[in-house]
Amino acid sequence: MNRKSRILAVAAMAVIFLTAVILAVHFYVKPKSDRVNIISGGQIVRTIDLSTAEDCQFDIIYEGRRNTVEIKNHTICVISADCPDLICVKTGAMGADSSGPVVCLPNRLVIEFEEASADGKSG
Amino acid sequence: MTNTKRIVRAGLLTCIALIIFVVEMQIPLPVSVPGMKLGLANIVTVYAVYVLSVKETALILTARLILGAVFSGNISALLFSASGGFMCLTAMLILSRFIDKKHIWLCSMFGAVFHNLGQIIAAAAVTGTLSVFAYLPLLTVFGCIAGLFTGICAQTAVNRTEKN
Numbered sequence: 001m002n003r004k005s006r007i008l009a010v011a012a013m014a015v016i017f018l019t020a021v022i023l024a025v026h027f028y029v030k031p032k033s034d035r036v037n038i039i040s041g042g043q044i045v046r047t048i049d050l051s052t053a054e055d056c057q058f059d060i061i062y063e064g065r066r067n068t069v070e071i072k073n074h075t076i077c078v079i080s081a082d083c084p085d086l087i088c089v090k091t092g093a094m095g096a097d098s099s100g101p102v103v104c105l106p107n108r109l110v111i112e113f114e115e116a117s118a119d120g121k122s123g
Numbered sequence: 124m125t126n127t128k129r130i131v132r133a134g135l136l137t138c139i140a141l142i143i144f145v146v147e148m149q150i151p152l153p154v155s156v157p158g159m160k161l162g163l164a165n166i167v168t169v170y171a172v173y174v175l176s177v178k179e180t181a182l183i184l185t186a187r188l189i190l191g192a193v194f195s196g197n198i199s200a201l202l203f204s205a206s207g208g209f210m211c212l213t214a215m216l217i218l219s220r221f222i223d224k225k226h227i228w229l230c231s232m233f234g235a236v237f238h239n240l241g242q243i244i245a246a247a248a249v250t251g252t253l254s255v256f257a258y259l260p261l262l263t264v265f266g267c268i269a270g271l272f273t274g275i276c277a278q279t280a281v282n283r284t285e286k287n
Contacts, residue, residue: 023260042251
């Protein structure tokens with residue numbers, strides 16, 4: 001491996017790493033909108049406006065498998081599930097300071113913020 | 124090397140990869156992101172890429188993925204680990220032609236990046252949403268660090284076994 005290709009490879013790796021760091025930080029900043037979509041098996045099953053939503057709990061069922069979703073203090077989280085890894089529960093709440101989507105891959109569930117749309121709402 | 128020796132070597136490496144995989148399952152991670160793992164079992168894959176033939180490496184990876192899914196009891200994760208695993212393997216096989224044995228860590232880091240990419244593409248296809256891509260940067264950051272570590276381990280193993 002000559003000097004030139006070595007520098008090229010290290011530089012490419014550094015660019016990938018730094019881009020990832022910047023995007024990762026960007027991803028954890030404030031959410032873009034108040035509206036969240038709950039997507040189960042690729043279909044939007046519910047859309048909730050977190051700024052006005054009452055505290056509540058409900059189940060999302062996909063092919064007989066269950067995730068219990070809780071809305072509390074204008075944040076949303078999965079409080080229990082019958083998936084094996086419980087990553088969706090450990091992800092915690094999204095709302096006030098986390099815009100990261102809550103994902104439960106075994107149960108095909110995604111809770112994500114709706115992309116800011118032109119509905120005139122101030123974010 | 125005789126065929127018998129080749130089979131035994133591939134079997135042993137699969138076994139080592141599985142043991143690492145099972146032990147790794149017991150190590151808790153401070154953050155929980157879907158699909159985030161240390162991926163220590165990849166040490167064996169990286170080693171195999173540099174020492175064994177393409178066919179043998181692919182067989183070891185396939186056996187490790189399937190048996191790993193059986194041992195972890197998480198068959199649904201097989202799709203993600205397989206798409207990530209093979210994407211990583213393809214990338215490393217191509218890169219190993221350009222990156223010599225003194226820079227295996229670099230090859231492993233690129234492999235980790237492609238592993239994450241493959242996982243996320245599978246997750247996006249399964250959930251039917253693009254928002255899972257939001258996890259890609261975070262996975263890549265940790266993947267690079269884990270890839271660097273597995274690469275250094277594999278590099279040490281490759282260089283030490285060649286001396287004998």
